[in-house]
Amino acid sequence: MRLTKTLLASLILAPSLAYSSVTIDVPSGIQLLTVNGKDAGYSNFGFDSKDNIVLDNGVNQLVFRISKIVMETGSDKTKFKSQPLVATFDAKDKDISISVPNIKTLQQGMEFNSKPTFELVSDSKALVGVKKDQLGLTFSLTADMAQEVKDYNQTNAVASLSHYSQSNTKTVDIQLDDDVYQSLKRSFKSASYEERKKFLTWAISNLEE
Template sequence: MMKRVKTLLAGLILAPTMAYASVTVDIPIDVQLLTVNEKDVGFSSLGFDHKDSVTLNNGVNQLVFRITKVVSDGGNKGTKYTSVPLVATFDAADVELNIDVPKLRTLAQGSTFNDKPTFSVLQDGKEVNSLKKGKINAGLKFYSDTVAEVERFNKSNEPASLRNFGTVAAIPSESLPSESEVSTSKTAVNLNNVKAQFETLSKTDKEEFLSWAIKNLN
């Protein structure tokens, strides 16, 4: 009987620790997660997917993401905007964090943001002390081999590179899709989302998209 009581008490003592032995990062609606600790998370190249949050193990973690949304083209039409890939690397344990990005409403604001990105990772409204930020200027090459470009960044002397942090935390298996799911997500995009986004584009952007689609039909 006493042994069972001790086991129960031990479980109650350890329960809070087990419940919070991880880092949760909440992701705003206009932010698309691309990689976690150099692992592809199965993002859509068209930018129509979104994860509400990601759960990480305690320790050093790196998120690469981008802002993707419909903004004003300066007139009465909306057009799709995609930011440069952004890098956030930090060392945290047993906390809930959130990515904070500015509200971009026009292409002009987006262009300014790409030149000098301003974003943060917050805990209770304050920036995480260990946070280092960066961006990856690889152009379209980034999306042809995302992981390779992230690895290249991490071998550089950039403050947010993993080279400056050392060993990263292992990623919980439930936070990443399988290789087959990653492959599928690159080719299978929700058709309804594509249609909805297409309707928000300006006439010029629609024509450009159709031209691209026809060229890549086969």
């Protein structure tokens, strides 16, 4: 009997366990540098790659770069590594992929570094609320990316964790204000004519408080 109950509980919990995390699909040519401030085990030469990573639901931060072979001049090829890019986002139970332009030449890579664009995509749509930035470092073989990201996150930069937390707090405050308005609106509509008159008289007399 106990075994039957255990199996039943496992079957009930299985769907929720399967969708209790965020999966990041990392396409070829993208190199993860840090994940939530921790070194992702990247190669300084840029030839490593990961198919996907699984993160907890909630706020996460990825720092990555484009790292691929591109055409330089004529038939010559070279390794292009973009400036590190930052994506900070809040997601729950989603499969997300990193989408970047298809850079084929060194010139395109240089233009990308000047004006980088990328998306985090889920269900064929850009994920809403992603904060994006570029670290703008001169990447070197000795760069300590975990330390660089730690320093970045202590600033007020757009995709820093400190700035993201402040932005979310403001969003919550605005949402609470809207909830109060909607509650008052519902109460006013359900009140009688006399009750509405009394409320309006009181509201106008206390408008400046």
